[in-house]
Amino acid sequence: MAEDRLACRECHFVNGPDAQTCENCGSSSLTEDWAGYVIIPHPEKSEIAPEMNVSTPGSYALKVR
Numbered sequence: 519m520a521e522d523r524l525a526c527r528e529c530h531f532v533n534g535p536d537a538q539t540c541e542n543c544g545s546s547s548l549t550e551d552w553a554g555y556v557i558i559p560h561p562e563k564s565e566i567a568p569e570m571n572v573s574t575p576g577s578y579a580l581k582v583r
């Protein structure tokens with residue numbers, strides 16, 4: 519599967535393919551080298567969100583290299 523979206527190395531937020539900086543935390547440390555993701559639509563109701571330090575709804579990469 520070709521995946522050209524960019525995951526943030528800082529917060530794991532999955533950004534669009536043309537992103538220059540992370541929409542979630544503003545970091546410019548983005549990478550195409552990531553695997554798997556979870557969609558967290560309601561961080562306040564999610565059990566995994568606190569574990570991943572997620573407070574913004576969105577897609578988050580599970581593994582970022």
Ligand SMILES: [Zn+2]
Nearest residue numbers: 526529540543
């Ligand atoms: Zn980020």
